[in-house]
Amino acid sequence: MSNEIRKFEDPGLPAHVHRKTDTDPKAADRAERQVAILFVLSALSTVLAIYSYIFVKDDLFFFIPIMGDTNAHQLGLGLGMAFALLFIGLGLVHWAKTLMPDTEIIQERHEFRSPEEDRNDFVATVKEQAADAGLGRRSLIKRTLGLALGISALTPLVLLRDLGPLPKKDLETTSWKKGTRLVTDPGDRPIRPEDLEVGAVAQVLPELAVGQDRTLSDIGKDAVLLIRLRPSEFQLDAERLSWTHDGIIAFSKICSHMGCAVALYEQQTKHLLCPCHQSTFDVTRAAKVIFGPSARPLPQLAITVDAQGYLVAQQPFTESVGPSYWERSS
Numbered sequence: 001m002s003n004e005i006r007k008f009e010d011p012g013l014p015a016h017v018h019r020k021t022d023t024d025p026k027a028a029d030r031a032e033r034q035v036a037i038l039f040v041l042s043a044l045s046t047v048l049a050i051y052s053y054i055f056v057k058d059d060l061f062f063f064i065p066i067m068g069d070t071n072a073h074q075l076g077l078g079l080g081m082a083f084a085l086l087f088i089g090l091g092l093v094h095w096a097k098t099l100m101p102d103t104e105i106i107q108e109r110h111e112f113r114s115p116e117e118d119r120n121d122f123v124a125t126v127k128e129q130a131a132d133a134g135l136g137r138r139s140l141i142k143r144t145l146g147l148a149l150g151i152s153a154l155t156p157l158v159l160l161r162d163l164g165p166l167p168k169k170d171l172e173t174t175s176w177k178k179g180t181r182l183v184t185d186p187g188d189r190p191i192r193p194e195d196l197e198v199g200a201v202a203q204v205l206p207e208l209a210v211g212q213d214r215t216l217s218d219i220g221k222d223a224v225l226l227i228r229l230r231p232s233e234f235q236l237d238a239e240r241l242s243w244t245h246d247g248i249i250a251f252s253k254i255c256s257h258m259g260c261a262v263a264l265y266e267q268q269t270k271h272l273l274c275p276c277h278q279s280t281f282d283v284t285r286a287a288k289v290i291f292g293p294s295a296r297p298l299p300q301l302a303i304t305v306d307a308q309g310y311l312v313a314q315q316p317f318t319e320s321v322g323p324s325y326w327e328r329s330s
């Protein structure tokens with residue numbers, strides 16, 4: 001048997017098949033309108049996203065089968081942005097498949113910089129292809145694509161409001177006020193000191209007034225951890241000790257690093273741990289940071305009991321809860 005390697009013949013390209021839109025001007029016009037409709041749908045989706053962001057209340061929920069209670073504000077924003085990008089993509093694909101030239105072109109590969117002649121050819125080809133694609137002739141597509149792309153750029157600009165004036169003082173205040181009862185979460189039951197044994201931990205929220213509702217962002221700021229120690233275990237100054245009641249101390253549950261829920265308590269060491277980046281807070285020393293990236297202790301809520309013997313806040317938090325950042329005073 002011969003070991004000679006035999007060349008095989010170049011099979012070449014299959015014969016080019018024209019699309020309907022290449023030969024039928026009506027089909028081409030129909031495809032142009034379809035592309036334009038997709039771009040207009042993209043623009044409308046962007047309007048939906050912006051409308052949801054500005055006008056739909058962020059505490060409005062409605063029921064959707066399978067998904068359950070769904071936040072209308074976030075659903076509108078998410079669907080609007082998703083469809084805006086989806087329709088631009090679909091429009092571009094449909095345009096490319098039906099109206100742009102689809103002839104196969106073989107390009108020779110060269111190393112590094114192409115010869116000047118090739119570069120000029122390339123520029124001429126791009127201009128020719130742009131003309132073939134109908135950028136000049138199909139002004140409906142050009143205008144609606146410009147509308148879809150232009151208006152989609154508004155979404156990130158509008159969302160910038162969250163970094164600026166929109167939150168106002170919201171990040172610096174919570175619902176805790178003087179005399180607000182601490183209630184269990186879940187359950188909304190007021191708590192007496194005797195409900196907590198030494199070593200116990202409970203998550204609490206401020207009691208709601210009749211007819212009042214809790215929003216997700218309220219819960220995100222108001223969540224508090226109650227921990228009961230023996231009073232002799234505290235190493236606090238006189239003021240902070242007066243913020244405790246009968247061995248019960250209360251801290252914001254929102255991590256002062258990046259806002260995760262501080263959810264782990266080591267009963268033996270009296271340490272609170274944030275599972276996100278392992279910041280560790282010493283409960284006996286007013287949640288002083290003893291490990292991890294957090295820059296400040298968890299804010300302590302001053303508590304006492306009311307005339308009926310239920311735990312209440314002595315005053316609002318004296319500093320902002322949640323992540324530290326460069327603009328905040330505490």
Ligand code: FES
Pocket residue numbers: 255256257258259260274275276277278279292293294
């Ligand atoms: S968010 Fe808690 S340690 Fe980073």
